[in-house]
Amino acid sequence: MRRTSTARRRPPRSGRAAAVLAAGALLLPVAPASAASGADQEFTIEDPRITESSGLAASKRHPGVYWTHNDSDDGAYLYAVDSRTGKTVATVTMTGVGEPRDVEAISLGPDGDLYVGDIGDNLGGTWDHVWIYRLPEPAELRDTTVAATQYTVQYEDGPRDAEALMVHPKTGRVYLASKNQSGGRLYAGPEELSAQGVNVFRPTGADVDWVTDGAFSPDGSELVLRSYLGAKAYDWKGDGSLGEPRRLSAPLLGQSESVTYTADGTGLMYGAEGARSRVVRVDVEGRGGGDGEEKAPEGGAKSPGGPASGAPGEDKADGGEGTPASTLGLLAVGAVVLVWLGVRRGRRGGGE
Numbered sequence: 001m002r003r004t005s006t007a008r009r010r011p012p013r014s015g016r017a018a019a020v021l022a023a024g025a026l027l028l029p030v031a032p033a034s035a036a037s038g039a040d041q042e043f044t045i046e047d048p049r050i051t052e053s054s055g056l057a058a059s060k061r062h063p064g065v066y067w068t069h070n071d072s073d074d075g076a077y078l079y080a081v082d083s084r085t086g087k088t089v090a091t092v093t094m095t096g097v098g099e100p101r102d103v104e105a106i107s108l109g110p111d112g113d114l115y116v117g118d119i120g121d122n123l124g125g126t127w128d129h130v131w132i133y134r135l136p137e138p139a140e141l142r143d144t145t146v147a148a149t150q151y152t153v154q155y156e157d158g159p160r161d162a163e164a165l166m167v168h169p170k171t172g173r174v175y176l177a178s179k180n181q182s183g184g185r186l187y188a189g190p191e192e193l194s195a196q197g198v199n200v201f202r203p204t205g206a207d208v209d210w211v212t213d214g215a216f217s218p219d220g221s222e223l224v225l226r227s228y229l230g231a232k233a234y235d236w237k238g239d240g241s242l243g244e245p246r247r248l249s250a251p252l253l254g255q256s257e258s259v260t261y262t263a264d265g266t267g268l269m270y271g272a273e274g275a276r277s278r279v280v281r282v283d284v285e286g287r288g289g290g291d292g293e294e295k296a297p298e299g300g301a302k303s304p305g306g307p308a309s310g311a312p313g314e315d316k317a318d319g320g321e322g323t324p325a326s327t328l329g330l331l332a333v334g335a336v337v338l339v340w341l342g343v344r345r346g347r348r349g350g351g352e
Helices: 013-026 325-349
Strands: 053-058 065-070 077-082 088-095 105-108 113-118 130-136 144-147 149-155 161-167 174-179 184-188 198-208 213-216 222-226 231-235 246-248 256-261 267-272 278-283
Touching (some): 105 161
Parallel strands (some): 161 213
Antiparallel strands (some): 174 184
């Protein structure tokens, strides 16, 4: 449904995210540029309009192209970025969706449509409904205007703040992952979304970490969920339940916001907010055997726990002189993130 703008605008992202970005700069350097070049490799988003890239989706119709969007109330715009050059090759303006409020995620469905999640809640989970927009992926890469279908969404157990929207590549069912300071939950939408009335998303019973984005593998057998400090992979059980988490290697990118599989499923692409933000590829290895962990680019920072030394999903505790620098760095950025979140909540309480 079309709506008038009643959303309260959030304060400038630069002030709120500065602590997180500064912490990232103090950590070990982000993985260096990949030696390989071409499509689906590391790239920098060059478009000066894209300063809050909050979601990524690998195009199916245009090899090497990634769809992204700004967070917050930038407008009803999607950007197609060529991973070979980092340049925007198409800007799509969505119509029929009113004024987006807090766009956080984007995913491609098996029907070839783009699903855009206007699902964030910068008031801490108080909006009684959010929205999902659906539109066909353009056949040509050029600036264009596309009519989108708008779906109204509510959670069965009350309002939630969320940043992750995933469309299963086989069933087309839409899933959302909520977040809060103590963790989040995975929610399943109805088998088919309806543009009439309200689409109720129900908890699957799976509790997850603080999640900033997620993605299904192209074959639908695995779900990856990322946070500011790392990423985990889960075997997909088909009914919305998850297998034991497997910790992945993920680059540290300041305010880490997005993840998607490459179209062929051979890599994961991790992105972040910020001007000229980097998108870093991590090759997918070890699925179904081996150490069960992706390999970060040489010299890249590892996610917490490092290489697996026990059962899948088991965290490795290091301490004292044996604590690796990457772990110390993650502890540092974790502390800063907690401070940032406290300041953010305090500012909300002050009626900004």
